[in-house]
Amino acid sequence: MTYIDYEVADKIATITLNRPERANAQNGALLDELDAAWMRAAADPEVVVIVLRAEGKHFSSGHDLKSGEPVPEKITLELIYQNESRRYLEYSLRWRNIPKPSIAAVQGRCISGGLLLCWPCDLIVAADDAQFSDPVVLMGIGGVEYHGHTWELGPRKAKEILFTGRPVTAVEAEQVGMVNKVVPRDELDDETMKLARHIASMPPFGLRQAKRAVNQTLDVQGFYAAIQSVFDIHQTGHGNALSVSGYPVLARLDEMKAKIT
Known part of the structure; x- marks a missing residue:
């Protein structure tokens, strides 16, 4: 793999985003490698x-809109939909539903x-410098493809971060239940692995059933249907962009990522 590191020890698989020179921005190859690691x-x-x-200062600066990857001569909404439904929706849902507990360790910008x-991870441990944001309203789009905002933050906080584009701090994220624990940056890996080892000592079948019970409850409440529905709303943003300025929408992109170094 080029962008992903993978190792197993003490019943724990550690998947590492390893593109720190680009703040772990996600091109197609990184996402495909990441999905392969999850499946492994x-x-x-x-x-x-x-x-x-993730390696480096930041967890991930998001989609790499300046990846330099080949672009089809003619971009259509159908092409966008096909690519995003696979890499941005299906991948995330698949990772969410893997019948094993998962923990994300997040530092810097996300x-x-x-x-x-x-x-999609079951638990999130955040460094005290972590900040979570989705400023894509600046691009004329109502939020990223896997629209978990309302479920993760609650409706009013979700609207606030979407309307303003401002980041949610690790402390705020913990207060609303999006993050399980906030730790000093230099303790992030140790605290995450400590939690992982504790969970790994539990009966695997019991863990699987507990995860299924919680996820199934969310799905009964409408999570899965909402994620699918709002993905289609996301695509109307691309449709508007194609009619106004072409694709991808790069307006104010530099502003969005000005603080990523």
């Missing part, structure tokens, strides 16, 4: 817990597409 951990009978972490990586 899911299939390994020796793995009880999955940890997702912007837009970065949320699609940590929100």
